[in-house]
Amino acid sequence: MEALLTSVHFTADTLVERGYGSRLLAVLFAFERVENTLADDAADRPLYWVYSFRRGAYYPSAPAGDRERDDSVEFKLASVLDVEDDERFWYPLWPASPGGHPWD
Numbered sequence: 001m002e003a004l005l006t007s008v009h010f011t012a013d014t015l016v017e018r019g020y021g022s023r024l025l026a027v028l029f030a031f032e033r034v035e036n037t038l039a040d041d042a043a044d045r046p047l048y049w050v051y052s053f054r055r056g057a058y059y060p061s062a063p064a065g066d067r068e069r070d071d072s073v074e075f076k077l078a079s080v081l082d083v084e085d086d087e088r089f090w091y092p093l094w095p096a097s098p099g100g101h102p103w104d
Helices: 002-017 071-078
Strands: 026-031 047-052 057-061 063-065
Touching: 002 026, 047 071, 057 071
Parallel strands: none
Antiparallel strands: 026 047, 047 057
């Protein structure tokens, strides 16, 4: 994970140096659930850690369906890491099609 984060920051720094800094929004890290500790219907849904370049902070994203979020999962995830303090900046990034990822 450390090498991945270093690569992301190196790439972002390179884009900033080349004048594209204002176009950087966020980077998403997708995770699969390895054990079902939540409700059964949540087991197959992806979880994301989002790094906001503008805020310089991470926050969780747990899509729950068509343009819905699972707030309880997001707050549970936020309790284990240092994240963006202001939830108003936890912007959702939706997939183009149901069941996809935001980058599809």
